[in-house]
Amino acid sequence: MVVYLVGAGPGDPDLVTLKAIKTLQKADVVVYDRLANEEILKYASGAGMIYVGKRAGAHSKKQEEINQILIEQGKKYDSVVRLKGGDPFVFGRGGEEILALQEEGIPVEIIPGVTSAIGVPTTVGLPVTHRGVATSFTVVTGHEDPTKSEKQVQWNYNADTIVILMGVGHLEENIKEIMKYKDPQTPVCVIEKGTTPDERIITGTLENITQKDINPPALVIIGPVVDVFKDIQNKKP
Ligand SMILES: C[S@@+](CC[C@H](N)C(=O)[O-])C[C@H]1O[C@@H](n2cnc3c(N)ncnc32)[C@H](O)[C@@H]1O
Known part of the structure; x- marks a missing residue:
């Protein structure tokens, strides 16, 4: 047993x-x-x-x-x-x-398994750390247990990259909170159903990402590494 x-x-x-x-x-x-x-x-x-x-x-x-x-x-x-x-x-x-x-x-x-938090961005060519751009990343839930007496997620993270799991349902209110600490122009990438045939990649900024059509399950990746991802995409041979 x-x-x-x-x-x-x-x-x-x-x-x-x-x-x-x-x-x-x-x-x-x-x-x-x-x-x-x-x-x-x-x-x-x-x-x-x-x-x-x-x-x-x-x-x-x-x-x-x-x-x-x-x-x-x-x-x-x-x-x-x-x-x-x-x-x-x-x-x-x-x-x-x-x-x-x-x-x-x-x-x-x-x-252990390959976590979506890292495996999904890596698969599409989005590095969660990048020399000179991001030296740290935080993985956080976008859907904290509502029965908790005190919220643990405060959104004032210092990490260069923020990866949000379960982040679709409360995206609008969470992004609003994050914008208290980060520039509204900070790039954002959402990856829906990563590593599957239905994968979708949506990019934007903190200011406009909630206006886009986003469905779960998805990862929300916030930080300058999203620009590195775009660069990698644009320079594909
Ligand atoms: C309950 S958590 C479980 C996470 C899982 N243990 C892991 O390590 O990936 C479920 C969340 O993981 C993320 N997720 C899992 N698989 C995903 C995928 N293929 N593409 C995008 N996000 C995924 C989504 O944010 C989803 O809401």
Whole structure:
């Protein structure tokens, strides 16, 4: 009885790790997420499949149900894979699942995945750091748990590049906050459904990005590295 917490990568099924594939091949059951590309499930052809995709607005209750499912499966089978989009620890609630399993004496192993936060910009040629332009980046949620007693996200980040996950729903109010600390002309790039055939790239500035048609799942990347991306695009041979 081991539960493997496995990152499935950002969408392109070829961006899953070899270690993840090997673990899926020996799985008895796979508990998988909405964002994991279902093509990856083919590596676990002999395993049972449990879908636990979450819906926005029903996060906390649903997470407890997922924890329960993992505990039940972990007690029943030798090898349970909990497959999650991107990396399990980047806004993946992987830590909560581990703690719940450990409380029941179920061992957990973790296999990292390519997080969308870096893998998606890298795939399109947008470097989150660039010599002389950006020496730091911050990855932040655009959708903080509304039940928190105090907001943790303050938007006054000093990092040269800001990468926002889950950033579409509250884009307007978050951009308004960011403009208190950054120039409205700061370049912005939004990447929708990165590394998939439906990928869309939208560029603009803090001042005008909210006027564009943007749909989830998407990353919002803010900072001068967006100009480096444009330069890379323009100079493509
Ligand atoms: C709940 S978080 C999970 C992140 C995941 N653990 C990771 O490491 O990528 C979901 C958010 O990740 C971002 N995301 C995940 N996959 C994406 C993709 N293929 N393209 C753009 N954004 C993506 C979106 O901001 C989405 O709202």
